[in-house]
Amino acid sequence: MTHDPQLARLGLFDARVPRYTSYPTAPHFGSAVGPGDFAHWIGAIPEGSEISLYLHVPFCRRLCWFCACRTQGTTSDEPVYAYVDTLLAELAILREHLPRGVTLSRLHWGGGTPTLLSADRMEALAEAVFDVAPMAPGGEFSVEIDPNEIDDARLDALARAGMNRASIGVQDFDPMIQKMIGREQSYALTRDVAERIRARGVASLNADILYGLPSQSGPRISDSVQKLLTLSPDRVALYGYAHVPWMSRRQQMIPSDAMPTPEERLSLFETARKLFLWDGYQEVGIDHFAKPEDGMARAQRAGKLRRNFQGYTDDPAPVLIGLGASSISRFPQGFAQNASATAAHTKAIREGRFSTHRGHAFAGEDTLRARIIEALMCDFAVSRAELLRDFDVTPARLDAMFQKAVGEFGDMVRVTAEAFVIPDRAKPLTRMIARAFDAYDTAQARHSSAV
Numbered sequence: 001m002t003h004d005p006q007l008a009r010l011g012l013f014d015a016r017v018p019r020y021t022s023y024p025t026a027p028h029f030g031s032a033v034g035p036g037d038f039a040h041w042i043g044a045i046p047e048g049s050e051i052s053l054y055l056h057v058p059f060c061r062r063l064c065w066f067c068a069c070r071t072q073g074t075t076s077d078e079p080v081y082a083y084v085d086t087l088l089a090e091l092a093i094l095r096e097h098l099p100r101g102v103t104l105s106r107l108h109w110g111g112g113t114p115t116l117l118s119a120d121r122m123e124a125l126a127e128a129v130f131d132v133a134p135m136a137p138g139g140e141f142s143v144e145i146d147p148n149e150i151d152d153a154r155l156d157a158l159a160r161a162g163m164n165r166a167s168i169g170v171q172d173f174d175p176m177i178q179k180m181i182g183r184e185q186s187y188a189l190t191r192d193v194a195e196r197i198r199a200r201g202v203a204s205l206n207a208d209i210l211y212g213l214p215s216q217s218g219p220r221i222s223d224s225v226q227k228l229l230t231l232s233p234d235r236v237a238l239y240g241y242a243h244v245p246w247m248s249r250r251q252q253m254i255p256s257d258a259m260p261t262p263e264e265r266l267s268l269f270e271t272a273r274k275l276f277l278w279d280g281y282q283e284v285g286i287d288h289f290a291k292p293e294d295g296m297a298r299a300q301r302a303g304k305l306r307r308n309f310q311g312y313t314d315d316p317a318p319v320l321i322g323l324g325a326s327s328i329s330r331f332p333q334g335f336a337q338n339a340s341a342t343a344a345h346t347k348a349i350r351e352g353r354f355s356t357h358r359g360h361a362f363a364g365e366d367t368l369r370a371r372i373i374e375a376l377m378c379d380f381a382v383s384r385a386e387l388l389r390d391f392d393v394t395p396a397r398l399d400a401m402f403q404k405a406v407g408e409f410g411d412m413v414r415v416t417a418e419a420f421v422i423p424d425r426a427k428p429l430t431r432m433i434a435r436a437f438d439a440y441d442t443a444q445a446r447h448s449s450a451v
């Protein structure tokens with residue numbers, strides 16, 4: 001397969017381009033935002049409104065070599081139980097600050113591996129959450145499930161607590177690749193877990209798989225995708241494997257010389273993409289596929305797709321509160337991030353205060369740029385009229401911003417009287433084009449950042 005050499009020249013294969021799950025991105029948060037701002041922003045949530053809640057569990061029983069998530073391996077239950085106690089205490093503090101009548105449009109448990117909690121801890125945690133804010137009618141409760149770290153008792157506990165969406169980590173079904181990336185998980189096990197999740201009435205199942213893995217080839221990724229399709233997931237996240245061994249030391253176990261070339265990566269993505277499209281999935285954003293009747297696919301068609309720290313979402317809530325070490329919250333006023341180290345987070349919570357240690361209060365053009373970047377990542381286009389309607393910006397200023405991107409990307413972007421558009425052939429460049437609107441991502445910052 002041949003690829004447009006322009007794509008490579010324009011930075012397609014640069015692993016350091018942000019994934020823009022926020023703007024500004026987390027490396028640009030500063031220490032000016034603290035627990036006082038976080039409490040104040042929570043207090044400003046309108047009474048009776050719907051918000052999103054994220055609970056972070058940064059522990060795993062196994063540490064997969066490929067994984068770039070910040071998570072702690074543990075075989076003993078002690079640190080996990082202590083952490084659950086901290087989450088319960090954090091929920092109690094949140095309860096003191098949260099205005100009356102707030103309900104949850106989304107509740108997500110992620111990590112790490114939230115399913116390493118025991119069934120009784122899961123139930124206690126869910127009960128404490130709903131005591132602070134019950135689910136809104138039609139709300140969605142989703143959990144990241146490692147198929148190796150789940151059993152019937154825990155699935156029953158999650159189902160009783162109201163889990164109605166689940167996400168399973170698959171990565172790749174090829175046994176040789178699984179060995180190379182330190183993540184062994186048989187097809188039979190994954191299929192069995194998917195069936196057991198569905199048997200509990202969970203309406204929607206997501207699966208994560210990766211392209212760009214060592215020794216991955218066209219036939220191998222085709223085989224993996226076809227196996228995945230037999231599980232009929234409602235959504236699929238097809239992430240590009242980020243090989244950053246200088247940041248994630250476990251990845252040093254993976255032979256760098258077995259990594260596909262940038263051109264092969266693109267070809268692997270396209271092979272997988274075609275298989276999903278042939279099977280009737282709808283492409284959503286830069287790296288998701290969903291059944292046409294799925295909420296995320298419907299949101300994309302309606303122009304209502306959003307992007308947050310968990311990736312793409314159809315959640316319309318303007319506030320997302322993240323609990324647990326390193327979790328990030330988003331408010332109309334800005335972002336607030338909890339202390340990253342579990343010990344520092346625990347200490348603050350045990351002292352009865354939030355652990356917020358970094359963040360960003362929106363100022364100047366932040367929200368305008370955030371909207372442009374989110375629209376490009378979700379819709380590959382941004383409407384001039386909508387920006388002029390929603391922001392205090394002149395047509396001349398908007399044009400100057402659009403022309404800067406044209407200067408960098410030439411005919412890989414299109415500016416019309418109505419919109420700034422990323423045409424189909426330039427879609428693989430979306431993150432790079434979004435970066436042209438990032439005022440914090442200076443050449444100097446690029447030099448010192450990683451993924």
Ligand SMILES: C[S@@+](CC[C@H](N)C(=O)[O-])C[C@H]1O[C@@H](n2cnc3c(N)ncnc32)[C@H](O)[C@@H]1O
Binds near residue numbers: 066110113114
């Ligand atoms: C928190 S983890 C998954 C949850 C659960 N612990 C599991 O393993 O099934 C979320 C996802 O991040 C993705 N991920 C982790 N490391 C990555 C990397 N280096 N590059 C791209 N995606 C990665 C994987 O697809 C993974 O399923």
Ligand code: SF4
Binds near residue numbers: 059060061112
């Ligand atoms: S992939 Fe999942 S189980 Fe493996 S280290 Fe990452 S978070 Fe833990």
